[in-house]
Amino acid sequence: MIRIYVHIPFCDSKCIYCAFASFVAENGVKNQYFDFLNNEIINSNLDDKVVSSIYFGGGTPSSVEPKQIVRTLETIKNNFHVLSDAEITIECNPCSTSQEKLFSYYNAGFNRISFGVQSLNNSMLKFLSRRHDKRVALQAVKLAKKVGFENISADLILGLKKGNVVRDARALINVGVKHISAYMLQVEEGTQLKALVLDHSDVIKNDDQAVKDYNRLCNFLDNHGFERYEISNFAFNGFQSEHNLGYWRGEKYIGFGLSAHSFDGKNKRWANSSNLGDYYKRKIVQEVLSKEEIDEEKIMLGLRCYLGFNLKDVSFDLENNKNFQQMIKDKILFREEDQVRLNPKYYEISNSIILKLLS
Ligand SMILES: C[S@@+](CC[C@H](N)C(=O)[O-])C[C@H]1O[C@@H](n2cnc3c(N)ncnc32)[C@H](O)[C@@H]1O
Ligand code: SF4
Known part of the structure; x- marks a missing residue:
């Protein structure tokens, strides 16, 4: 799909x-x-x-x-x-x-x-x-x-x-x-x-x-x-x-037109040129993401919305991460089994929270 x-x-x-x-x-x-x-x-x-x-x-x-x-x-x-x-x-x-x-x-x-x-x-x-x-x-x-x-x-x-x-x-x-x-x-x-x-x-x-x-x-x-x-x-x-x-769920999408981006739902992203002449020449920029980059993105996208992310879907060892444990204690992050969500009260400082979690 x-x-x-x-x-x-x-x-x-x-x-x-x-x-x-x-x-x-x-x-x-x-x-x-x-x-x-x-x-x-x-x-x-x-x-x-x-x-x-x-x-x-x-x-x-x-x-x-x-x-x-x-x-x-x-x-x-x-x-x-x-x-x-x-x-x-x-x-x-x-x-x-x-x-x-x-x-x-x-x-x-x-x-x-x-x-x-x-x-x-x-x-x-x-x-x-x-x-x-x-x-x-x-x-x-x-x-x-x-x-x-x-x-x-x-x-x-x-x-x-x-x-x-x-x-x-x-x-x-x-x-x-x-x-x-x-x-x-x-x-x-x-x-x-x-x-x-x-x-x-x-x-x-x-x-x-x-x-x-x-x-x-x-x-x-x-x-x-x-x-x-x-x-x-x-x-x-x-x-x-x-x-x-x-x-935000990291699903596959295809972009058509000037500067449009696509993602294969796994690890490949590509984008049409944002210059009209180059777009007509079909110049495309491709990027293959490492496992770490994909997992970082899963955490970032998940925490910016109500979906959250699943601990089993990422390779980071967050269970043993002090910042992660503290954020759960402080109710900055909510955890239900393996699903982790950001407390909506902290949405506006989500960037600094995500950075702290990934540091
Ligand atoms: C492609 S435009 C929407 C459709 C149409 N072009 C329009 O502006 O009416 C997408 C939206 O991005 C937001 N946007 C664009 N530049 C922005 C900026 N510098 N800061 C905040 N929002 C911005 C605007 O709210 C805009 O409606
Ligand atoms: S210039 Fe940007 S914000 Fe203004 S109408 Fe065009 S796309 Fe929308």
């Missing part, structure tokens, strides 16, 4: 904070890309043909003509066996969402939609150079519901100087959002935001303030029936992202 990721690298404009492989392009460039992408899928020649989830991400899949999206999903369906209950997600920017596009996605078989909302504070949206405002974001969610989507997710960004992340979450839930991803604003190298922050350090919140926002959001969502099933991901009963769970 495999999971498929499809990368659509186009956006209507580049946001000041974004370091994803995404850019603005003319129709000719987009059409050429989709021809190549569809050929990549057709010629992929994989043994494993059964697909349990598909994720169209980007970039902004909603910024291209819907017929290209529908065509690409059809190509996948014609070349693989997509399970009838497969989760099929498309990422959309509220600014390029229309009822017509949503209908095309829904009729083609998409059953999950993820909106890049970021904030419902109009001055923060402007600061982030987003093209939508609060009204457009809420309208996009309402349209998706009207068209028939039940499984709707929204991305929020934490650490913004203005706005109120709890109020935003409440408004989104009121219009039908069932899943929220909340990411701390990352100041990435090479972005316009990086230069801004160097000049005016007051444009974003400091770490302590941002963590306060995160904790307030966690409490609010917990009180409204949303489970925090990963550090940054919260879902109403039954609306966890199957696709993401697959990544």
Whole structure:
């Protein structure tokens, strides 16, 4: 069984904070890309043909003509066996969402939609150079519901100087959002935001303030029936992202498109180039992981979400590790037989806990 990721690298404009492989392009460039992408899928020649989830991400899949999206999903369906209950997600920017596009996605078989909302504070949206405002974001969610989507997710960004992340979450839930991803604003190298922050350090919140926002959001969502099933991901009963769970369980996934990553579920990872010219030349970077690296990854991915990891699945001798024993005593880690989970109270410092455990 495999999971498929499809990368659509186009956006209507580049946001000041974004370091994803995404850019603005003319129709000719987009059409050429989709021809190549569809050929990549057709010629992929994989043994494993059964697909349990598909994720169209980007970039902004909603910024291209819907017929290209529908065509690409059809190509996948014609070349693989997509399970009838497969989760099929498309990422959309509220600014390029229309009822017509949503209908095309829904009729083609998409059953999950993820909106890049970021904030419902109009001055923060402007600061982030987003093209939508609060009204457009809420309208996009309402349209998706009207068209028939039940499984709707929204991305929020934490650490913004203005706005109120709890109020935003409440408004989104009121219009039908069932899943929220909340990411701390990352100041990435090479972005316009990086230069801004160097000049005016007051444009974003400091770490302590941002963590306060995160904790307030966690409490609010917990009180409204949303489970925090990963550090940054919260879902109403039954609306966890199957696709993401697959990544965290270390399952096999295949990526198509610019910069898309793949993993064989054992020890091989490979990635298409993030340079368009090199992608068209089929330049691929491969990596074979050592047993130690695989086990480290199992622990890291497992502890970042509610799944945890199984002591029998890793070769590290944690039973005799003093840090491990102490963390169990301090209830930082929970152990049920051989399954180990991180106490959700410590999610926001999970990185330092994982480092301590592996040191
Ligand atoms: C590919 S985008 C989502 C779809 C669409 N491109 C959009 O932005 O509306 C994935 C998400 O990554 C998050 N993201 C991107 N850059 C980020 C950064 N520097 N810090 C925090 N979150 C970021 C945003 O929440 C964004 O919605
Ligand atoms: S955040 Fe989304 S819309 Fe903005 S540049 Fe990145 S991928 Fe494009």
